[in-house]
């Protein structure tokens with residue numbers, strides 16, 4: 147199929163592990179009606195703790211190298227997992243990285259700009275540049291300026307948009323995730339009817355939708371918005387899903403019904419946990435010792451928990467929590483715990 151013919155680097159250990167979560171399942175569904183599993187993309191790579199961006203960047207870095215680029219330029223918040231991953235894949239590929247780190251989260255807890263992800267980027271020798279721009283998932287002026295600066299100095303920049311999402315190759319990593327998942331399901335003798343995934347810049351979610359629609363097995367992909375700007379995220383998810391699908395197979399149509407974004411769990415603001423986030427993080431940690439973060443995965447975990455409790459993920463379901471990473475930010479949020 148077309149996907150296999152698109153060049154990619156190899157940054158992952160292999161298929162990310164799939165794990166049954168017995169204690170969380172029992173806690174939420176005491177009579178065993180709902181089984182909760184996780185696919186651990188937080189453990190997918192040896193490059194600076196891995197995570198969803200490393201999977202997406204396999205495709206973008208192959209493109210950057212093919213085009214003779216020497217510097218990846220990207221953007222995120224101060225505690226961006228994405229910019230840490232960009233710096234990691236650049237380093238491991240012999241490229242340079244310039245990352246613009248903006249004030250996406252209007253808080254300043256102790257060491258917020260010194261520990262966690264940004265510490266890792268500095269440790270890897272990344273060129274980290276802080277500014278005061280607020281959160282949004284679109285293209286930013288400061289990255290355009292950084293691209294120009296690299297060019298003026300004689301380098302060849304490769305621009306990676308926020309989250310490696312709004313890019314022609316951005317949806318491929320998580321389309322491939324579904325191919326990988328299908329092979330694992332075959333070996334396990336199980337089918338995950340529902341996938342739960344955190345969605346902000348949208349290409350993780352979009353890639354899963356493309357994979358699921360292409361399979362045609364009636365798998366439901368539920369995105370949990372953590373951007374607190376769900377209209378922007380929903381539009382971006384739909385756009386990336388459709389452009390990725392048409393690149394892979396011009397006949398593959400993504401119906402509106404396949405694009406589901408639940409807006410109940412973002413707590414009103416990007417990057418700050420609220421009570422349901424904290425409760426979800428504690429529950430996952432205190433049952434199956436599965437660690438989530440306060441910006442992304444804690445919010446998608448809150449969504450999963452609520453859906454099992456309210457019965458919208460019903461009896462007989464095998465639900466797969468798509469764990470996208472994010473734990474390195476935890477240290478910057480110690481004051482919430």
Ligand code: PLP
Pocket residue numbers: 197198227228309311344345346347348349350351439442443470471472473
């Ligand atoms: N989870 C983590 C840990 C992330 O770093 C991100 C990045 O934005 C997301 C979820 C959301 O993924 P996406 O930006 O592809 O929507």
